[in-house]
Amino acid sequence: MKILIVEDEFMVAMTLKVLLQRQGHEVVGIADDVVSSVKEAERTRPDIAFVDINLANGTSGLDAAAELQKSGVICIFLTGTPPNGPRPDLALGCLPKPFSDKSLAATVKIAEAMIEGLPLPPPPFGLELYCA
Amino acid sequence: MPTDGFSRGRRAPQRLLSRSSLFRRNAVLGYAVGLATFIVALAARVILDHAIPQFPFITFIPAVIISAFLAGSRAGWFCGALSFVATWYWFVHPTDSFATGFNETVGLSLFVFIIVIDIALIAVAARAVEELTQKEGQLNIIVEEQRKTHIALEEALKAKELLLHEVNHRVKNSLHLVNSFLFLEALKIDDSEAQSAVMAARSKVDLIARVHQLLYLSGNHNHVDMKTAIEEIVTDLIGSAGRDDVSVEQSFSGDLMMSIGQASPLVLVVNEIITNALKYGLSSNQPKLTVSAASSGEEVVLVISDNGPGIAPATPDTKSGLGRQIMDGLVHQMRGEIAIQSDGSGTTITLTIPTKPLSSDIQGVS
Numbered sequence: 001m002k003i004l005i006v007e008d009e010f011m012v013a014m015t016l017k018v019l020l021q022r023q024g025h026e027v028v029g030i031a032d033d034v035v036s037s038v039k040e041a042e043r044t045r046p047d048i049a050f051v052d053i054n055l056a057n058g059t060s061g062l063d064a065a066a067e068l069q070k071s072g073v074i075c076i077f078l079t080g081t082p083p084n085g086p087r088p089d090l091a092l093g094c095l096p097k098p099f100s101d102k103s104l105a106a107t108v109k110i111a112e113a114m115i116e117g118l119p120l121p122p123p124p125f126g127l128e129l130y131c132a
Numbered sequence: 133m134p135t136d137g138f139s140r141g142r143r144a145p146q147r148l149l150s151r152s153s154l155f156r157r158n159a160v161l162g163y164a165v166g167l168a169t170f171i172v173a174l175a176a177r178v179i180l181d182h183a184i185p186q187f188p189f190i191t192f193i194p195a196v197i198i199s200a201f202l203a204g205s206r207a208g209w210f211c212g213a214l215s216f217v218a219t220w221y222w223f224v225h226p227t228d229s230f231a232t233g234f235n236e237t238v239g240l241s242l243f244v245f246i247i248v249i250d251i252a253l254i255a256v257a258a259r260a261v262e263e264l265t266q267k268e269g270q271l272n273i274i275v276e277e278q279r280k281t282h283i284a285l286e287e288a289l290k291a292k293e294l295l296l297h298e299v300n301h302r303v304k305n306s307l308h309l310v311n312s313f314l315f316l317e318a319l320k321i322d323d324s325e326a327q328s329a330v331m332a333a334r335s336k337v338d339l340i341a342r343v344h345q346l347l348y349l350s351g352n353h354n355h356v357d358m359k360t361a362i363e364e365i366v367t368d369l370i371g372s373a374g375r376d377d378v379s380v381e382q383s384f385s386g387d388l389m390m391s392i393g394q395a396s397p398l399v400l401v402v403n404e405i406i407t408n409a410l411k412y413g414l415s416s417n418q419p420k421l422t423v424s425a426a427s428s429g430e431e432v433v434l435v436i437s438d439n440g441p442g443i444a445p446a447t448p449d450t451k452s453g454l455g456r457q458i459m460d461g462l463v464h465q466m467r468g469e470i471a472i473q474s475d476g477s478g479t480t481i482t483l484t485i486p487t488k489p490l491s492s493d494i495q496g497v498s
Contacts, residue, residue: 010397010461032465056465 001025001108004046004073006064008032008056016050016078016104023105032056037064041071048111051091053079065090074111088130095127103127149254149261155203156258165203166210169195173211174218181223188223189215189243196247200254208251216244296353300344307341335372339365339399347392356395358388358425358432365403366423373410378419386427390487397462398434398485401470404459405436405481413440413479431468431487437480 003025007013010032017027028044031037033056041049049068053061062083065075069090077083077094092114095107106124113120114131123129147153155161173195177188184190192215200208222228224236232240311334318330342364346356363382370378390398409421416439425434463470468485 008465010465011400011458014458014461030461 001048001112002028002044002046003108004028004037004040004044004049004068005030006032006037006049006051006055006061006068007078008052008054012052019101019104020108023101023108025108031064034059034064034067038067038071041068041073046073047115048074048076048092048108050078050095051075053077053081053083062087062090074114076107076111082128086128086130091130093123093127093129093131099126100124149201149258150265155207159206162203162207163210166199166207167214169199169202169207170211170214170218173215177223188219188239189246192216192219192243193246193250197250197254200251204258205251205255208247208254212247212251215247216240219243293353297348297351300348300353304341304344304348307337307344311337311341336400336403339403340396343392343396343399346395350389352389354392355389356392358390358395358398359384361395361399362402362423362425362434365399366406366421369403369406369410370421375410375414375419378410378414378421381420381422383424384426386432387429388425388427388432390432390485394466394485394487397465398432398483401459401462401483402434402436404455405483408455409436409438409440409479413438416440427487429487432483432485434483434485435480436483437478439478441476 003020005013005016005020005027007016007030010030013030013032017030020027028046029040031040037049037051037055040046049065051061051065051068055061055064061077061079065077065087068075075091077087077091078097078099079094080097082094082096083090092111093107095103103124103126106121107127110120110123110127110129112118120129150156155165170192173191177191180191192212195215196208196212199211220230220232220240224232224240314330314334314337318327318334321327321330343356343361346361347353350357362384366380366382370376370380406421406423414421418439420439422437423435425432427433459470463483463485466485468483471482471484473480473482
C-alpha cells in the first residue's frame with residue numbers, strides 16, 4: 001500500500017510513518033497542509049491517505065480530503081478532533097487519536113479490501129466507518 | 133432610576149411637565165390650580181386697575197401659562213375660560229357688562245388666540261417630555277441589560293482562563309506520570325544502550341512537560357517565555373551530563389514570548405542541538421557553549437555554538453540520520469530555517485524561526 005500522511009505535528013507524522021513501514025507499507029510522503037498534500041499526492045500517487053483534521057496554516061483536513069478524493073486517493077481521518085458527524089463524501093472513515101498499532105493495521109486492511117473490492121473485514125476498535 | 137443610568141441633567145421643570153406629576157394626574161387638583169391662579173390674577177388685576185386700565189388681559193395671560201405649566205391643559209383651559217369671562221365682564225369696556233364694541237371684540241379674540249397658542253405649546257412640550265422619559269426608561273433598561281451581559285462575559289472569560297490554566301497544569305502532571313512510567317520501565321532494562329534510549333525518551337517527555345509548566349507559570353495559556361525555556365534546557369542538560377567543565381555564555385534580546393505551537397518544536401530542536409554539542413562538540417580543553425537568542429518581533433534568531441572539533445560532514449550513520457531528519461522536520465513544521473557551520477574550531481548552528489508560522493504555500497486550494 002502506498003500511503004500519504006497528512007499531519008502537521010512532525011513528531012506524530014514521523015511516528016506514524018515508522019509504524020506503517022513496520023507493518024509493511026510504503027509511506028510515500030508527509031504533508032502538513034492542504035497545498036502540500038495535493039502536491040505530494042500528485043507527485044507520489046498514493047493509494048490511501050491518513051488525514052488529520054487540524055492542519056498547518058490554519059487549514060482543514062476536510063479540505064485536504066476533498067482535494068485528495070478528486071485524485072482518487074482514499075482518505076481516512078486520523079485525528080483527535082473528528083468531524084461533526086460522518087463524512088462519507090470525504091473519507092472512508094475516522095480513526096480517532098489516540099489509537100493502537102493494531103487498530104491502525106486493521107484500518108489499512110479495510111482500505112485494502114475496499115480498493116480490491118473484497119468484503120470488508122470487521123472494523124477495529126475505535127474506527128468509525130462511514131460507508132457501512 | 134439608577135443614578136449611574138442615562139440621565140438628562142436638571143430635571144425639576146421636566147418633572148412638572150411629566151404626566152406623572154400629581155397636579156396633572158388628579159383632575160380636582162388640576163381645576164384647583166386653575167382656579168387659584170385665576171383668583172391671584174384677578175386680585176392683581178383689580179389692584180392694578182387704576183394704573184393700567186388700557187390692558188384688561190395683562191395679568192390673566194401669565195396666569196393661564198402658569199396653570200397650564202403646573203397642572204396641564206385642563207387647568208390651563210379652566211383658568212383661561214374663567215379669565216376670559218371675568219375680563220369680558222369686568223375689565224373690557226363697557227365694564228360690568230357683556231356688551232362689546234369692535235375694538236373690544238378684537239382684543240378678546242387676540243386674548244383667546246394667545247391663550248390657545250400658549251396652552252398648545254405647553255401641551256406639545258409636555259408630550260415631548262413624556263416621550264423622552266419613556267425612551268430614557270427603555271434606554272436605562274438596555275444599559276442595565278448590557279451591563280449584566282458584560283459582567284457575565286467577563287466572568288465566563290475569567291472561568292475560561294482559569295480552566296486553561298488548570299488544564300495546562302494537569303497536562304504537565306500527566307506528562308510527569310508518563311515520565312515516571314518510563315523511568316520505572318527503564319530500570320528493568322539490562323542493556324545499557326536500550327536503557328539510555330528509554331531515558332532519552334523520558335527527557336523529551338520532560339521537555340514537553342516543562343513547556344506546559346512554563347505556560348502555567350506565565351499565566352498565559354498560549355505563550356511561553358523562550359528565554360526561561362532555553363536557560364532551563366541548558367542548565368538541565370549540562371547538569372545531567374555532569375559537565376561542570378563547560379563554560380556557558382547566554383544572551384537574550386527582544387520579546388522572546390513564543391506561541392505554544394512554535395515553542396514545543398523549538399524546545400525539542402534546541403534540546404537536540406545542545407545534546408549533540410555536549411556529546412560531540414565540547415570535548416576540547418576549555419569547552420565553551422554559547423547560546424544567543426534575539427527576536428525582531430517577526431522572527432527569532434537563535435545561535436548555538438561550541439568550540440569543539442566540529443562535526444565531520446561525511447558520517448552517514450543511520451542513527452544520526454534519523455536525528456537530523458527529525459530536526460529538519462521540526463524546523464519545517466515551524467516554517468523556519470537551520471544553517472550549520474562547522475570547522476576545526478567549532479560548530480555554529482543558526483536557527484531562524486518566524487514568531488507566527490505562515491507558509492508561502494497557503495494560497496491556492498481552498
